[in-house]
Each structure stands twice: as C-alpha cells, then as structure tokens.
Amino acid sequence: MLDVKTFHMDSFIPMPYEEALAPRLKLAQEKLQKGNGAGGEFTGWVHLPRDHDKEEYARIKAAAAKIRGNSGALVVIGIGGSYLGARGVVECLQSPNYNLKKKDGPNIYFVGNGLSSDAMGDVMDLVDGVDFSVNVISKSGTTTEPAVAFRFFRKLLEERYGREGARERIFATTDCRRGALKALADSEKWETFVVPDDIGGRYSVLTAVGLLPIAAAGVDIDGLMHGAMVMMERCAVSGYECPAWRYAAARYQLYRDGKSVEILGCFDPAFRMMAEWWKQLFGESEGKEDKGLFPASADFTADLHSMGQYIQQGKRLMFETVVRFGPSARQFSVAPDEGNGDGLNFLAGRSMDFIRDKAAEGTLLAHTEGGVPNLIVEAGERNAESLGQLIYFFEYACGLSGYLLDVNPFDQPGVEAYKQNMFALLGKPGYEDRRSELEAKLAR
C-alpha cells in the first residue's frame, strides 16, 4: 500500500505545519470531491476509477487484443497529456527497452510529439515491412504536431492496406461529439474512443487516451484501474491518513518557506518517463500567476554522478521527492571474485536490490545533511496495481496543491502563447497582422 513519509522535516520547516494546513486542505478536498472549485468542470478524473464507461473499457480491451493480433507495431500519435502517461506506464511496467525485447505484443512507437523530421523518418523506417496500426489521440484533431504526423502515417497505412484495410487499423481517441478528428473518424468509419470533456490532458492517462496504448503493450489495465480505485477511496476521506494530504502539505510548506525546485527522483531507471508525466502534471497545474514549484527529475543512481554535486552543495533551492519501489522483478546477486581486484567482495552474496536500497538510504542521509529536505513515496512493488495507486495519488495531490496555492489546477492558459506565434509565423490565414508584428520583433 502506497505511503508517504517525510524525513527529519522538523529540521527544515516549522512544525506542526500539518495541523496548520488542515483547514485549508479540507476546503481543497471538498472542492475536488464536489467539483465546485476553480476549474471544477475538469474534475471528472476524481471519480473516474469508479465511474468510467464500462462499455468503452471493454472496447479498449478488444481493440488492444485486435492490435496485438494483427500488428507488429502500434504507432501512437499524440503530444503532452496524449503521450506522456502512456509512454510512462509502458516503460515503467514493461521496461524502457520494451521495443528491443522479444515479446508477444507489438512495438509501440510514439510520434507526433514534436516536429523533428528525422524522428518521424526513423519510425517510418521501423514500420517498413511490419504490419502496423495507428492510435491517433487528439481532442480537437487540429493540434499541429499530431495532425502533421497523422497525415504521414494515415497515408502510409492507406497506401499499404487500402482505405478499407486502413479502417481496421486506425483508432481515433478524440472528442465524443465535436472537432476535426471526430468528424473525420465518423466519415471514415474509424473506431473511436473518447477524450472526456471533464478531464484535461494531463489527468487523462486512465481514460482511453492512456489505456489503449497501455493495453496494446500488454499491461494489465485491470490492475492499473483497481489500484487507482483503491487510492480514490483512500483519498475520499479527509485527513492525514490520506497520503495525498501529507505530500501536498509538506511540499506546500517547503514552497512557502522558500524552496523553488522540486526534484522527483527514483532509483529505478524504468521510472524516467513517469517522471516526465509528473512534470507535466504538476508544472502545468501549478505553474501560473508567477507561482509554483519548478518540477525537475533525476534518475538515480546515474544522476548522483551528474546532478549529485549540485544537489549536495549548489544553491539551496530544492527539495526532493523520492519514489521508492519494492523488490525488482528479477534478482541478481554479486558473485564472489577470487582476486577481489575491485574490492567488492564485501558485497558477495548481496542482491542488487539490497545495494540499491542502501544507496537510497545513503543518499537520503547525504542530501538531508546537505540541506535538501526529502519526501519519500513508498510505492510498493513495481506492478500495475501499485502504479495505478501512484498515478491517482499524484493526481489527487496535484489537485489539492493547486487549491492550496490558490490557482486553478485544471487550466493551462500559457500553452497557447507559442502556438499563436507559430501559427502567425507559419502564415496561417487570419493571423496576418500578428505575423508582421512578430517578424518585426524577430528582426530587431
């Protein structure tokens, strides 16, 4: 069962901060449960593990089975919240080396999350001679990056399988009624799944947005949803028994006391893309109105040999949140070596997990001593059930955190700025005035 611990927090922030923050957390809690706070129209994720559409859920499983049956590759087209959650879960549970490994299911390639010609060309090569399907994920269907990529991969599919054949291989996750992709999907008779109206991109990993590619990769989505349900029930109860309260309270107090960077660390490299998901979740929810913790991530122990020096002795800007998983799926023990040239014989017979855990404890002590407060999320074994708990836990803590900070945790007004400029500079009709203005600024 997921648990949150603080470590020697009394040496960093005034106690008892939990008591002081309880009334405000109670208000935040009510806003999330009732959906009547700022952005309340986007709190559909709060009861999603219980209330999700069961008919669609069955169709997700069927589509995943179909893809696994007829495809050596699934090309997933999406950006931001339509990308990070699925990739995070697949890498965390199946391995960052998933595509390289021998397995039953298809390779999963994520495209349309940038504008690199070479990156797209790579994936075109990788599906050459391989049967593949496409899952295009976009609420509107007009977001530039995925829309550009979808033009290429749709064409590839239709050239290879004909328009009829492609129909069996295109899965569109989009708005349930409106939008360019929905209209196109209906007219082309592609199977569609829903990006719910009441769930924003960064909270959507447990909808069809994340679940279809995750299930196609062979992950146990029942376990994921069950884990989320367990955490939903724990979070429905007000008070510090709820781990999301403990996390939200500690990080808010650290922020109030002057910390400006939160580093999410993990001693398992498979977690790397989940940390990217977390960065979007918290960065986009809190980072507005000149507020919010800057979210960064670290992959330990690798980054102890890169960012470690800064964390230990650089500017005292940051605290760390460390996600700890239980035993690895595979166990290896250090063998004794006759010569002991490397001096490691004191570890002979020890498992790598044992060494990893002592490294984690050593790091906790070193960083705390160096002035970096640590929060620890004990996440349990690295499996679908635990990850479902962890995802819901972070989402709920993020909602609470946004309300503590007095911002709307469910909007992202700043994301439009670069898009508007890009449209103008690309010569999109209707943006002519803005274009000249921007080009003048660039020329200055």
Added chain:
Amino acid sequence: MLDVKTFHMDSFIPMPYEEALAPRLKLAQEKLQKGNGAGGEFTGWVHLPRDHDKEEYARIKAAAAKIRGNSGALVVIGIGGSYLGARGVVECLQSPNYNLKKKDGPNIYFVGNGLSSDAMGDVMDLVDGVDFSVNVISKSGTTTEPAVAFRFFRKLLEERYGREGARERIFATTDCRRGALKALADSEKWETFVVPDDIGGRYSVLTAVGLLPIAAAGVDIDGLMHGAMVMMERCAVSGYECPAWRYAAARYQLYRDGKSVEILGCFDPAFRMMAEWWKQLFGESEGKEDKGLFPASADFTADLHSMGQYIQQGKRLMFETVVRFGPSARQFSVAPDEGNGDGLNFLAGRSMDFIRDKAAEGTLLAHTEGGVPNLIVEAGERNAESLGQLIYFFEYACGLSGYLLDVNPFDQPGVEAYKQNMFALLGKPGYEDRRSELEAKLAR
C-alpha cells in the same frame, strides 16, 4: 560555424554587461589557457584536440573496427562522465533509435550507470545469442555501479568465450598506471585505453572514454575531433569573438541578476542525452559553495505541452539556452489533403524543418515576452564536425563560468557524500562507526 546570440537581452539585464565582464573573463581565459587557476591540474581538455595521443587514437579506431567486425552488441559499462558523453553523441548523431535500426554496426548498451537489477537483466537478455564485446570505463575500477555490472558481464563473456576468447572482447578504459581496473587489465592482458590524469570525467568525452564507444557506433570521430580543434582555436583568442565568452557572460549576468535555473532546450529530440551531458558538465562544475545555476533541460516541442505552461507563466526563476541545428538529415513535406479536416492545408508543401523553425521562433517570442530571457546557440548542421564544436564550446564556457563564479570548476567534493554513506550502510570494512551513526539517524 557555431554562433551564440542573445535575444532582446537589454530588456532583462543592465547593459553593457559584456564590457563590464571583459576584464574578469580575460583572467578566467588566462587561467584556462595556462592551467594555473583553481583545479588547473585538470585542464588537460583545453588543448586535447591538438595534443591528444595519436598512437592511442589509432588504437581506438582499430578497436572500434574490431568490435564492429566481431560483435552484434557492445556493452559499455560506466557512470557519470564515463557514460553521458558517449551516449549523448551516439544518440545525437546516429539517432535515439539507433539500437532499433537496421545498420552495419553493433547495438550499444549502456550499463553500470545505476543499481537496477531489472535494467541489467534486460541487457543480459539482449546479448543472449548475440556476439558481444565489453568496454568497461572507470578511472579507479572500484566505483560501485560499474564494478558490480562488470562482474556480471565479464562472467558472461568468460562463460561464453572462455578466458582467452574474452580477452579479445574486453576493452578497459582506465588510469594509465594505477588502480584496480588497470592492475586487473594488465594481469588479464586486456587492451587498455587511458582516462588521462589531467581530465576529469565530465570533460572526458573526447578522450578514449567517449571515443571508443562513439567510434564503435560508426560515428566519424575525425569529424568530431576536427570540430573540437576548430573551436579550440577560436577559444584561444581573448574577446567576444569567442562564442564561449558571449555565453558565459550572459548566463553569469542573468545569474547575478537573480535567475536560478537554466533550461537547455532543443527542438531536436535526438539531443536529449547531450542535454544530460550538459547538465553534468555545468551542474558539477558550478554547483558548489551554495552557488550555481540549477541545470534543467527540455525537449521541444514535446515539452511545450508539459513544461511549457510553467515556463510561460510560473515563477520567473529561469532563462533558456536553446541549441538550434540546421536542416534535418531527411526532409518530409506536408502533403495537401482534399478534405482538410485538420485545417493544415495552409502548410501543404512546407517541410517539417520549416514548421520546426517557425515553432522555435514562436517559442522564442512567447517565452521572452513571458519574462524568460533566451540565449541561442546556432550549432549548424547536426553532424560530427558541428557536435565537436559544440562540445568544446560548452566545456570552455563552463571553465570560464566556474572562474567567473569564483569556484573550482574541476572538482566535485559533494559527490563523495552519498558514496561514503552507502559504503557504511553496506557494511564495508572500515566503516563500522559511521554505520551505527547512520543507522541511528535513519531510525529516528
């Protein structure tokens, strides 16, 4: 030719800061060129592109050719500076999908950069049934992570090929005289390459540390070294014609004026691991004595849909340095679409590079307007020559930056802290007192 530009910097920091900083940069420059500043005994990288050991360089190429001839995989064992540079260059020039692609050369697997049992197990599976070689990279041979991994992979090699056969497949990059790995390599008659005494890990990518795996991956290391040489000559001249001066001056002034986070962004996802290399370079060089910019990275446009909101409107902590490459290796143009359901027909006939570049300009304008100063590193075409220039440029700018900040840019005293704790907690002989002390702290 690499160039550095600032954008509307006068709206952020007092001008003329370059003039004001010139005398201090001149002193920093002299320290680097003469090797007589703090940590001067570790400035061997300054003249490395000219002075490197030509005999060893030829052996690196020969070893790479041998590996390419007899191995389907090269397992590279190293952590920190013995890992990030090589991985960064291979991914940047050959693709992050290098291992998935059809090619002449071996797959390159990086291990020993963490303590994950599952990550190591993955690579053991991946070399199952594949002829492989090992390049173990460690100055001392006793750093825990690589030493543990090397025990496993050495055993695997010796079981498969016998001790004699393994001898042909183990390449040790280590100290030229001392240390556990050097002693072992000599007694086992493995071919060795040198981690020079006067070059620290994070400045070592253009020594055998980086060059052997990079060459084994089929990268043109002559181009890399030539690019570095060109930049070395540019940097030998004092003054703002040197791009490293311009970068060091602007970032230092931004730091002095209150910025605490530097985000290194790139619109090419192949750059991701180079950004990790950069984070070690700057974080470890500057992050000490309660000083230094916190180094973060972003992969655009993907991260405009995750970190973008925070960058646009969150706490005004940061500035951005954006590395821009020229044309992609492959060109794709958006095809017209009859229905134009996605509304992208205004882009028909446009190349993805064109769209990428307009996105970059739009982002530059949006972020600058949002209060985030931008520095731009025009890096040229993404090839070996340009990357060699870029690597040397960042190294030189980092040396200058450390001296501007009045720290030793070549030590890393804080990296020891977690190691010492870890040794004690693991029960390493000689650490008994410390162990009880630490265990008491953990129990509190």
